[in-house]
Amino acid sequence: MTSAEEYVVLLRRVRDRSGLSYRTIAKRAGAVLPASTLATMLARRTLPRRELVSAVLAACDVRPAAVAVWLEVWERLAERAGDAEEEPPPETVPFQLPPPPPVVVGRADELDRLAAGLAEPQGVWLLTGAGGVGKSTLALLAGHRAAARYPGGCLYVDLRGASADWAPSEPHDVLLGFLRALGVRTAPHTVEEASAVFRSVTADRAMLVVLDNAGSAAQVRPLLPSGPRTGTLITSRWRLPDLDVTGRLPVEPLSTTAGSDLLAHLCGADRVAAEAGAAGDIVRLCGGSPLALRIVGSRAAARMVPGTLGAVAGHLGDHARHLDELEVGDLSVRAGLRVGYRSLVESADGLAATVFRVAAVPDWIDLSAAACAAMLDTPVVTVDRALELLLDAHLVESTTAGRFRYHDSVRIFAREQAEAVDPAETLAAASERLVAVMFSAAASATRSLFPHDPLPYGTLGATAQSLIPPDATTAQAWQWLERERVNLRLLAGQELAAGRSLPAIRDLGVAIAKYLDYAGHFVDQARFGQLAIAAAEALGDRLAVAQALNTLAIGMLRHERRREGIAMLEQALAVRRELGDRAGEAASLNNLGNAHRDEGDLDTALRCLQESLALRRELSDRYKTGSALDNIGIVLRLMGRFAEALDHHHAGLAITRELDDRIREALVLTNLAETEHVAGQPHDALGHAERALALSRDLRHDRGSGLALRLMGDVYASLGQTARARACHDEAAELLLQPAARTAPESVIRPARR
Numbered sequence: 001m002t003s004a005e006e007y008v009v010l011l012r013r014v015r016d017r018s019g020l021s022y023r024t025i026a027k028r029a030g031a032v033l034p035a036s037t038l039a040t041m042l043a044r045r046t047l048p049r050r051e052l053v054s055a056v057l058a059a060c061d062v063r064p065a066a067v068a069v070w071l072e073v074w075e076r077l078a079e080r081a082g083d084a085e086e087e088p089p090p091e092t093v094p095f096q097l098p099p100p101p102p103v104v105v106g107r108a109d110e111l112d113r114l115a116a117g118l119a120e121p122q123g124v125w126l127l128t129g130a131g132g133v134g135k136s137t138l139a140l141l142a143g144h145r146a147a148a149r150y151p152g153g154c155l156y157v158d159l160r161g162a163s164a165d166w167a168p169s170e171p172h173d174v175l176l177g178f179l180r181a182l183g184v185r186t187a188p189h190t191v192e193e194a195s196a197v198f199r200s201v202t203a204d205r206a207m208l209v210v211l212d213n214a215g216s217a218a219q220v221r222p223l224l225p226s227g228p229r230t231g232t233l234i235t236s237r238w239r240l241p242d243l244d245v246t247g248r249l250p251v252e253p254l255s256t257t258a259g260s261d262l263l264a265h266l267c268g269a270d271r272v273a274a275e276a277g278a279a280g281d282i283v284r285l286c287g288g289s290p291l292a293l294r295i296v297g298s299r300a301a302a303r304m305v306p307g308t309l310g311a312v313a314g315h316l317g318d319h320a321r322h323l324d325e326l327e328v329g330d331l332s333v334r335a336g337l338r339v340g341y342r343s344l345v346e347s348a349d350g351l352a353a354t355v356f357r358v359a360a361v362p363d364w365i366d367l368s369a370a371a372c373a374a375m376l377d378t379p380v381v382t383v384d385r386a387l388e389l390l391l392d393a394h395l396v397e398s399t400t401a402g403r404f405r406y407h408d409s410v411r412i413f414a415r416e417q418a419e420a421v422d423p424a425e426t427l428a429a430a431s432e433r434l435v436a437v438m439f440s441a442a443a444s445a446t447r448s449l450f451p452h453d454p455l456p457y458g459t460l461g462a463t464a465q466s467l468i469p470p471d472a473t474t475a476q477a478w479q480w481l482e483r484e485r486v487n488l489r490l491l492a493g494q495e496l497a498a499g500r501s502l503p504a505i506r507d508l509g510v511a512i513a514k515y516l517d518y519a520g521h522f523v524d525q526a527r528f529g530q531l532a533i534a535a536a537e538a539l540g541d542r543l544a545v546a547q548a549l550n551t552l553a554i555g556m557l558r559h560e561r562r563r564e565g566i567a568m569l570e571q572a573l574a575v576r577r578e579l580g581d582r583a584g585e586a587a588s589l590n591n592l593g594n595a596h597r598d599e600g601d602l603d604t605a606l607r608c609l610q611e612s613l614a615l616r617r618e619l620s621d622r623y624k625t626g627s628a629l630d631n632i633g634i635v636l637r638l639m640g641r642f643a644e645a646l647d648h649h650h651a652g653l654a655i656t657r658e659l660d661d662r663i664r665e666a667l668v669l670t671n672l673a674e675t676e677h678v679a680g681q682p683h684d685a686l687g688h689a690e691r692a693l694a695l696s697r698d699l700r701h702d703r704g705s706g707l708a709l710r711l712m713g714d715v716y717a718s719l720g721q722t723a724r725a726r727a728c729h730d731e732a733a734e735l736l737l738q739p740a741a742r743t744a745p746e747s748v749i750r751p752a753r754r
Contacts, residue, residue, distance in 0.1 A: 492528070706731075
């Protein structure tokens with residue numbers, strides 16, 4: 001032996017030939033030699049302490065005579081070095097981070113959080129998100145920005161936990177690579193020993209470790225350094241709830257603005273500005289995914305022809321071409337989704353994969369776990385577990401507690417898998433179960449809201465449902481319909497296109513119309529009316545067509561399309577009179593009266609409303625009589641006949657209170673207050689408007705609250721109380737605009753029809 005390094009290499013060989021683990025050797029050596037000390041000693045190039053050498057040799061069953069030779073050599077090397085240990089060679093400082101990404105947009109907040117997190121000692125941060133959302137890009141950029149804090153070096157590895165072409169990296173192999181990069185020549189045989197050596201070598205280093213594309217917590221744990229000056233960044237498309245970390249950073253899709261900025265960088269700002277509408281559609285259809293936008297941007301950059309972005313947007317909106325458009329070179333959104341889906345298929349419980357496929361087939365925006373369970377005819381608790389797995393894999397996202405949705409690309413991929421795996425009759429049966437239970441719940445909710453209104457529920461409530469309690473309060477019913485109205489419309493449209501559930505679609509359009517009108521969802525009101533008309537015409541049901549025309553007409557009136565609305569109402573009135581539908585005739589006359597009132601023809605309005613009132617009294621319909629009285633009061637107010645108007649409002653209010661119809665009571669109180677305000681009775685008006693506001697807030701009826709607040713603002717303004725008036729008007733504007741905001745175009749891509 002001529003050097004301490006050779007001595008340690010030979011000592012390590014003795015340990016290797018013994019076949020004993022570090023832990024066993026340490027146990028044999030007693031308190032003299034902890035396992036971590038042994039691992040560190042055999043990883044260095046310096047001469048170990050004499051007593052440690054003796055303990056290792058004895059623990060490895062080396063004969064005493066041979067031990068004596070080892071110690072003689074130790075004495076000679078120690079004397080030559082002039083000390084018990086040689087000076088260590090210069091420390092190896094690796095820097096393995098791949099180059100930083102050239103462009104990152106819309107991630108300033110996330111980078112600030114990571115910078116703050118890495119500034120803390122021994123920070124371990126986990127970045128999670130869907131495939132292609134930019135986790136690795138963010139981690140690399142954060143690592144480069146923080147590198148100056150880590151003079152001990154930066155280690156990086158792609159763990160391939162989300163690779164379509166490679167098996168996940170084994171922790172033992174990763175650790176051996178790390179140790180080689182740190183200048184350690186030992187090759188521990190087990191992952192436990194390698195992890196111990198890694199922790200020992202990095203114990204005193206200020207070092208950053210980036211573990212990219214982790215597949216599981218078990219894969220990550222052995223790779224975590226434990227030194228007080230280390231930092232670790234981990235990325236994974238799984239949430240890894242069983243991994244203890246300092247902080248978690250969910251990486252969300254890019255905002256519309258950031259997505260447009262990225263697209264502009266990739267294919268030119270001038271082109272994006274010239275086709276701003278198409279660029280916005282591309283960002284939306286890509287779901288804000290940086291990977292998808294990079295693919296689209298790269299493809300568009302290669303085609304410098306005016307109108308290219310518009311063509312790309314059209315292709316992305318086509319179910320059959322969407323995922324094909326999101327492939328270029330070795331970049332593919334479909335391949336990334338296949339990795340997550342494959343993990344579900346290979347799991348012990350295959351239900352998650354079934355839920356992923358089947359739940360994507362019906363049209364909806366976001367769905368409750370209970371509705372999903374009804375669709376699959378599976379207990380809710382079982383579906384909840386499956387949805388948790390989908391959430392962990394970022395194949396669905398949670399909108400609120402107990403609800404989930406797909407991004408467009410994911411939904412299309414899931415439908416592709418359903419087409420390939422599940423029989424057509426299985427998918428059709430699942431959709432029919434979902435429609436039946438959703439329509440039945442809608443009937444239950446509207447019954448709770450309007451118990452005195454004879455709406456057409458016969459075909460809707462035939463299926464047992466547990467989505468809403470049968471004794472739901474008005475507020476519960478209102479909130480359920482607020483959450484589900486768009487889903488109901490999309491499902492009805494899909495069933496209509498398939499020629500299924502026509503009687504239920506016909507009746508749903510009429511049953512839900514009143515709620516939509518009261519809530520201010522006028523776009524949906526018109527759409528439901530169109531669906532109901534189409535279903536009724538397909539069934540050859542003329543009376544139902546007239547009812548649906550009434551629904552559509554009200555939607556037209558709310559959009560200031562009065563001439564169209566009046567024409568529809570007159571058409572419905574003629575059919576109802578021809579078929580002898582007296583209650584329907586009264587309804588059409590009532591709505592015609594309101595339409596002529598808004599058109600400014602007060603005499604015609606009053607005549608229609610009085611005819612409607614007479615019919616309703618003749619039919620002994622107290623509920624509708626109260627509504628007609630209130631509507632007549634509004635017309636009389638506009639005519640300046642205030643005393644008569646107040647009498648009609650009070651008569652209508654008495655009926656609503658008699659029937660305990662709190663929704664209608666709030667509306668009548670607001671109408672009464674408005675008449676009192678115009679009639680010069682501001683204090684009475686305030687009292688009634690405040691009562692209307694209290695009722696509406698209790699019912700969570702935003703539009704009713706907005707109407708009451710707007711009137712209160714008008715009254716306060718007339719009294720010179722400017723600050724109060726402004727506060728009421730501001731709050732009213734927010735509430736009355738809210739329903740309009742909810743009618744923004746939803747992003748549901750239709751499936752190919754079988």
